[in-house]
Structure formats: C-alpha cells, structure tokens
Amino acid sequence: MKTRFEVCPAADLGPGERTIADLDGLSVGVFNVDGDYYALKNDCPHQRAPLCEGSLTGLMTAEAPGEFEYGRDGEIVRCPWHGWEFDVTTGESVFNPHRVKAKTFETSVEDSDDPGTVETSEPASANAGRLDFSTGTTADDADTVDTPDNGAETEDGAATDAEATTEADRYGATLAGEEPPVDTYDVDVEEGVVVVYL
Amino acid sequence: MAERTHPGFEGAGADGELTLIDADVHQRWADESEIVQYLPERYRDDGLVLPTLLYRNPGGYFKDDEFTDDGGTPGSDLEKIVDDHLDRYGIDYAMFTGNSWLNLGAVPNRDYAGAVAEAYNRWLIEECLSVDERFLGSIFVPVRDPDRAAELIGEYGEHPQVRQVMLPGGSEVPYGRPQYWPIYEAAQEQNLAVAVHPFSEGHGVSNPPTGAGHPNNYIEWHTLLGTIFMGQLASMITEGVFVEYPELRVAFIEGGYGWVPHFMWRMDKNWKGLRSQVPWLEKPPSEYIREQVWFASQPVEEPERPDHHSHLMEMMHAEETLIFASDYPHWDGDSPVWGLPPMDDGLERAVRYENAQRLWDLPADPGDLA
Numbered sequence: 001m002k003t004r005f006e007v008c009p010a011a012d013l014g015p016g017e018r019t020i021a022d023l024d025g026l027s028v029g030v031f032n033v034d035g036d037y038y039a040l041k042n043d044c045p046h047q048r049a050p051l052c053e054g055s056l057t058g059l060m061t062a063e064a065p066g067e068f069e070y071g072r073d074g075e076i077v078r079c080p081w082h083g084w085e086f087d088v089t090t091g092e093s094v095f096n097p098h099r100v101k102a103k104t105f106e107t108s109v110e111d112s113d114d115p116g117t118v119e120t121s122e123p124a125s126a127n128a129g130r131l132d133f134s135t136g137t138t139a140d141d142a143d144t145v146d147t148p149d150n151g152a153e154t155e156d157g158a159a160t161d162a163e164a165t166t167e168a169d170r171y172g173a174t175l176a177g178e179e180p181p182v183d184t185y186d187v188d189v190e191e192g193v194v195v196v197y198l
Numbered sequence: 199m200a201e202r203t204h205p206g207f208e209g210a211g212a213d214g215e216l217t218l219i220d221a222d223v224h225q226r227w228a229d230e231s232e233i234v235q236y237l238p239e240r241y242r243d244d245g246l247v248l249p250t251l252l253y254r255n256p257g258g259y260f261k262d263d264e265f266t267d268d269g270g271t272p273g274s275d276l277e278k279i280v281d282d283h284l285d286r287y288g289i290d291y292a293m294f295t296g297n298s299w300l301n302l303g304a305v306p307n308r309d310y311a312g313a314v315a316e317a318y319n320r321w322l323i324e325e326c327l328s329v330d331e332r333f334l335g336s337i338f339v340p341v342r343d344p345d346r347a348a349e350l351i352g353e354y355g356e357h358p359q360v361r362q363v364m365l366p367g368g369s370e371v372p373y374g375r376p377q378y379w380p381i382y383e384a385a386q387e388q389n390l391a392v393a394v395h396p397f398s399e400g401h402g403v404s405n406p407p408t409g410a411g412h413p414n415n416y417i418e419w420h421t422l423l424g425t426i427f428m429g430q431l432a433s434m435i436t437e438g439v440f441v442e443y444p445e446l447r448v449a450f451i452e453g454g455y456g457w458v459p460h461f462m463w464r465m466d467k468n469w470k471g472l473r474s475q476v477p478w479l480e481k482p483p484s485e486y487i488r489e490q491v492w493f494a495s496q497p498v499e500e501p502e503r504p505d506h507h508s509h510l511m512e513m514m515h516a517e518e519t520l521i522f523a524s525d526y527p528h529w530d531g532d533s534p535v536w537g538l539p540p541m542d543d544g545l546e547r548a549v550r551y552e553n554a555q556r557l558w559d560l561p562a563d564p565g566d567l568a
Contacts, residue, residue, distance in 0.1 A: 064442070064478060066438065079471070084470050084471050
C-alpha cells in the first residue's frame with residue numbers, strides 16, 4: 001500500500017518549476033514539465049548528491065561529429081556535483097539509461113484531503129514550495145529553473161509579487177507604478193494538489 | 199636451434215596457428231643515398247635535412263650485438279633481421295616501422311616532407327618488402343599536409359604487404375582535429391591501420407614532448423612517451439574520429455600501456471558528466487578503444503610484483519588491446535621469448551598474434567597476403 005503525500009497546490013508548481021519536498025523523511029524532487037508532474041528521489045545514484053537541486057537543461061544530441069542538436073529543454077536535470085544528466089520524465093541517466101537511474105515516484109493531481117490546502121494558494125503562501133527549494137540552492141540555480149513564461153504571463157496566477165519584480169527586472173520590462181501590479185492579475189486558482197505516492 | 203617461445207607456452211605454431219607477430223621492427227638504410235635516389239630532382243642536392251633527436255642516450259640507441267658484419271647500423275641489413283630476429287624467434291610477420299629519426303612531423307616545409315615520405319615509401323616497397331614475404335610495411339606521410347598524405351596512402355597503400363600508415367607521436371595540433379581526417383578516410387578506404395609511434399616529439403616544428411615543457415634528459419623524455427599518446431588518443435576519441443570512421447583501426451606503438459586503464463577509467467568517468475560536449479559519442483570512450491585501438495607492449499611494463507602485471511592485463515582488456523612489439527634493434531627492445539611476463543595461454547596467444555592479426559587484417563599464411 002503506497003503512502004499518499006500532498007506536496008503543494010498544483011497552482012504553485014508551474015511549467016518549468018520544481019520543488020523539493022520532505023516526505024516523511026525522504027527528500028523528493030517534484031517537477032512540472034509542460035504541465036505533467038514527475039517525482040524523483042533527491043539522491044544521485046553516483047555519490048548521493050542532492051540530484052534534484054541541479055540545473056535543468058535539455059538533451060544534446062548529434063547527427064555527426066562536430067554537430068550539435070539541442071532539444072527537450074527543461075526535461076533533463078544535471079546532478080549538481082558531477083554533472084550526470086538524468087531524464088526527469090523517466091529517472092533514467094542519459095549516459096546509461098538501462099543501468100543508471102534515479103528512483104521515480106508516481107504523481108498525480110487530485111483534490112486535497114484538506115480543502116484548506118488549496119485555499120492557501122494565494123500569492124503569499126504560494127511561495128511555500130519555492131521557498132523550500134530556494135533554501136537548498138543558490139540564486140543562480142533558481143535562474144535556470146525559471147523560464148520567461150513564469151512571471152507575469154502565468155495563467156494560474158501563482159507568481160508572487162517578488163517574482164514578478166524579479167522577472168520584470170530580468171527581462172527588461174518596466175513596471176507601470178511603484179507597486180507591483182498585483183491587482184491586475186487574473187487570479188484563477190487551479191483546483192487540486194500535486195500528490196506523490198511513495 | 200630456434201629459441202621461439204619460453205618453456206611452457208603450448209600451442210604456438212601448431213596446426214596452422216601463428217607463433218608471433220612483431221609490431222615494431224626498425225629497418226633502415228645503410229646509406230642515405232638509398233633514399234635520396236628516390237627524391238624528386240629539386241630536392242636531390244639537398245639530401246635528407248631532418249630534425250634529429252637532441253636527447254643523448256649514454257649507452258647509445260641500439261642493441262650493440264646487432265651491428266652489421268661490416269660495422270653498419272643495426273637494422274640496415276635486412277637479411278640479418280631475417281636471421282637474427284624472424285627465423286630465430288619464429289616470427290610470422292614483422293611490421294617495419296622505419297627509421298625513427300625521419301621526424302616528418304617536425305619538418306617545417308610540407309612539400310619537402312611529402313617528397314621524403316614518398317621517397318621512403320618507394321624504398322620501403324622496392325627494397326625492403328621484397329626481401330621477405332614476412333615483412334610488413336608502414337608507409338610514411340607528411341602529416342602536416344593531410345591531402346598529400348591521403349594521396350600517398352592511395353598510391354602506396356595497395357601493396358599487399360603495406361598494412362599501416364605511420365603518424366609521428368609529435369604533432370603541431372592533436373590528431374583528432376578534422377584537418378587530419380583525409381588521412382583516416384584514406385586509411386579506412388585502403389583497409390590500412392594507422393599507427394602512432396614516437397617520432398618528432400619536441401623536434402623541429404612539433405610541440406614539446408610533454409605538456410610540462412621540454413625535458414632535460416633522455417630519461418625524462420623516454421619516460422613520458424606515453425603522455426603524448428594520451429593527448430593524441432583523447433583528441434581522436436573526443437573529436438569523433440572513431441564515430442566518423444567506424445572501421446578505422448589505430449595502434450599506439452612504443453608508448454607503453456600501464457597508463458591505459460587510468461586513461462579508460464578517467465575518460466569514461468568524465469564522459470558521464472560531460473557527455474553533452476561530445477554528443478556524437480554513442481558509447482563510453484573505453485568501448486571505442488577496445489574495438490578500434492591497440493597498444494604495443496614495448497617497452498614492457500615492469501611493476502614491483504609480477505602479479506601486478508597480470509592485474510594490468512585484466513584492467514586494460516589486454517586480450518583485446520595489447521600486441522607484442524620488440525622494437526628491434528633498439529636499446530630498449532624486448533625479447534620475444536623473455537620480454538612479456540608469464541600469462542595464461544589464451545591471453546598469450548591474443549597478445550602474441552591474434553590481436554595483431556585483427557589490427558592488420560592478416561591471413562595465417564604470409565603467402566596469402568593480397
């Protein structure tokens with residue numbers, strides 16, 4: 001019988017984002033890849049580094065020597081210690097997918113057992129998951145997690161004031177007033193929470 | 199009485215099996231005029247103007263018992279090579295690797311280097327390989343002029359006893375660079391191996407023989423020959439030579455082999471984390487080595503304890519990668535009988551001839567060379 005863990009409101013984990021959750025003592029990385037959720041044990045099979053805190057990248061392939069093709073951006077996590085690449089969607093390493101894997105867990109988006117959980121999905125508390133993540137990483141790491149889509153354009157309204165400012169600065173946008181335009185967001189709280197089964 | 203194998207080695211030479219293939223036998227001319235006669239007219243008055251090794255060996259560079267009857271340089275009497283080496287040790291094939299001091303990779307003028315390479319190849323085919331069908335040839339090329347090199351491979355590579363193209367260990371830029379690929383393409387096309395052998399390191403226009411700079415003494419220079427091979431091999435693997443030319447077979451001769459396990463481990467380890475820089479590699483780097491690269495045994499590694507050598511054999515997959523070489527008639531050569539430490543018969547057969555047979559695609563009988 002698997003144990004069900006509610007990680008965070010689905011609205012708080014937008015595409016391209018991830019969070020690190022402590023699930024009854026087990027550290028697990030939960031990733032949103034283009035709207036689908038994946039969970040990996042935060043533990044590199046090589047030397048036990050916190051795998052899920054590494055940079056998110058894509059898959060580099062080649063048709064021939066000297067050529068490069070980059071694809072699947074955001075679907076590969078690179079271990080923060082030795083750079084081993086793992087497919088977020090399968091847990092398989094890129095260099096030896098059949099024998100070197102990160103453990104994966106089942107995920108889904110479900111109604112919360114505690115209705116209050118979803119109601120907390122307002123800008124202030126929506127940070128919870130990201131704060132968890134940021135405690136384990138540097139600002140530079142966070143840069144690689146964010147994508148330009150995650151700020152003001154977000155449809156789920158999960159972006160916080162602070163993020164909007166950061167994104168605006170980062171991409172050269174200018175705010176209209178002194179206050180971040182919190183009120184202009186079309187806050188459409190998504191139903192459900194991200195659930196991981198261990 | 200031929201002293202062919204050490205006591206206890208069973209099976210060699212029986213039932214049509216080979217006895218020994220020697221990957222490194224240095225033949226040379228008795229007199230420079232033998233080569234000069236093949237130079238084009240515009241260079242004939244110049245003769246051979248080649249960078250020479252500046253590191254001195256207090257004991258000389260040759261086996262002193264191999265000077266010819268009239269006092270000539272060892273290796274310059276091909277019949278003596280037959281008597282003293284091939285017949286004495288039951289050698290089925292001996293790969294001629296030429297005179298170490300041609301140093302064509304260190305010659306500044308590319309046209310002249312090409313002319314000397316061609317003169318050498320004509321002399322090799324007309325005056326060396328014709329002496330005995332067991333002699334195999336490595337053709338020389340002007341490595342700094344890869345298109346000319348490829349032409350020479352096409353022109354001289356068809357001779358049935360020519361099985362290899364020789365590249366000097368010392369180069370201007372490492373051998374993985376695409377500028378050299380015409381050489382590999384021509385070699386693969388002609389079914390010739392490519393060998394890297396110490397020549398030119400630190401001479402003329404080549405790089406210093408170590409990454410640390412120019413050694414002070416011959417002992418320092420000679421100890422580090424394997425390091426320049428590591429640089430060449432790392433370049434060939436990472437730049438994708440073995441991906442682009444999957445039938446290419448490459449030998450590293452006279453750089454030792456104790457470094458091979460370290461090199462394979464380190465390259466595989468780094469590839470796991472740095473793979474995206476070389477995404478054309480389709481498998482761990484060590485697998486390209488095991489399938490397409492061979493290492494010659496001389497100068498044989500002599501560890502503290504004999505069993506350490508056995509461990510080394512296992513770690514480098516010697517049953518696939520190691521070939522015997524004597525380096526006849528040089529001072530640091532290894533005896534075909536006593537050079538290699540004891541090993542089990544299966545491994546010894548692989549090292550003595552099976553691996554070299556694959557490297558050079560050789561028939562069991564030299565009479566069947568075509």
